[in-house]
Amino acid sequence: MSQGKPQSDAKEASERIYLVSYPKIVLLYPTFVAAIVAGCIELFVKEGVVAQSLGLGFLWMFALNIVVLSFDFPRTTSLTLFFLLMAAGLGVVLGASNYPDLLPAVYNLVKEVKPFANSTFYFLFAGILGVMYVFVLIYERFDYWEVRPNELLHHHGVLSSLERFSAPSLRITKEIDDVFEYLLLGSGRLVLHPSNEPRAFVLDNVPFITSKEARITKMLGALQVQLREDGPRPAGVAD
Known part of the structure; x- marks a missing residue:
């Protein structure tokens, strides 16, 4: 029992993806x-x-x-x-x-x-x-985004203000606007489209954007599969 919680905490930490929009x-x-x-x-x-x-x-x-x-x-x-x-x-x-x-x-x-x-x-x-x-x-300690399997969090402000958005059906768009910037830091623009939010959130100059976009896509894909498996069963179907 003593090893269960550390392993659970480590798994939860590994499923978090941090996004920071750096100045140029x-x-x-x-x-x-x-x-x-x-x-x-x-x-x-x-x-x-x-x-x-x-x-x-x-x-x-x-x-x-x-x-x-x-x-x-x-x-x-x-x-x-x-x-x-x-x-x-x-x-x-x-x-x-x-x-x-x-x-x-x-x-x-x-x-x-x-x-x-x-x-x-x-x-x-x-x-x-x-x-x-x-x-x-x-500065990055006071303004960053955190993607979790079930929610999208925006940490900002000195007092750590927090905004929560639903992660299911989250759409992301990766844009490489500058080849030089991509060569220097692998950076680009990441656009987040939460399903329950009318506005999109634009993060410019996100380093290593390709790997982070791939990790987010994999996480969201696994979440969609889990949601479909855990959904309501049709009537008459036994467990």
């Missing part, structure tokens, strides 16, 4: 990692070509992240076009650097661009993003 700043984690790596390297390399390459690499990563946050790439075609433009721009810069007479105007511009930053700058940049991530982790 979480997609800046590549820049966060790049700032830490560049800061560590800059501790040993104070100046020269390596320091300049660090600055260029960090700016490139930051610019790429800003593009991801600013624009949506709903199809792989737009993603391919973006990488082609990036490759063409990089080819022009490298060509002008190695062959000054080919594009003298571009060469003169590239020659004047010498981004340098010390380790303090990189660590401060990473620290600012780190503080923002801490606030995001705190």
Whole structure:
């Protein structure tokens, strides 16, 4: 008897699926990692070509992240076009650097661009993003959704306000609006349609959306089967 309740609690916990709609700043984690790596390297390399390459690499990563946050790439075609433009721009810069007479105007511009930053700058940049991530982790504790086999719960507010919706006949819609966001965190948009609620609930930027959508679908499918099996039997049918 003593082992029955822990096993029941563990099973109940495993049947809960938590959904959090994160702000887009979480997609800046590549820049966060790049700032830490560049800061560590800059501790040993104070100046020269390596320091300049660090600055260029960090700016490139930051610019790429800003593009991801600013624009949506709903199809792989737009993603391919973006990488082609990036490759063409990089080819022009490298060509002008190695062959000054080919594009003298571009060469003169590239020659004047010498981004340098010390380790303090990189660590401060990473620290600012780190503080923002801490606030995001705190925020998610006060606004999240919980899917259970028989109900949908919305936890929100400092005082843990709770809204309950019936899980049977719950419809969910998965949308991948940005290929970049999906590549970075497997994130997308999840739309919840409770059967007894006229409005739909839209959760943007839900990480690992494919696996969570599959788990919810499996849970709801098992619930529908259970409801059909536990339904009223026709008259005259013996147990």
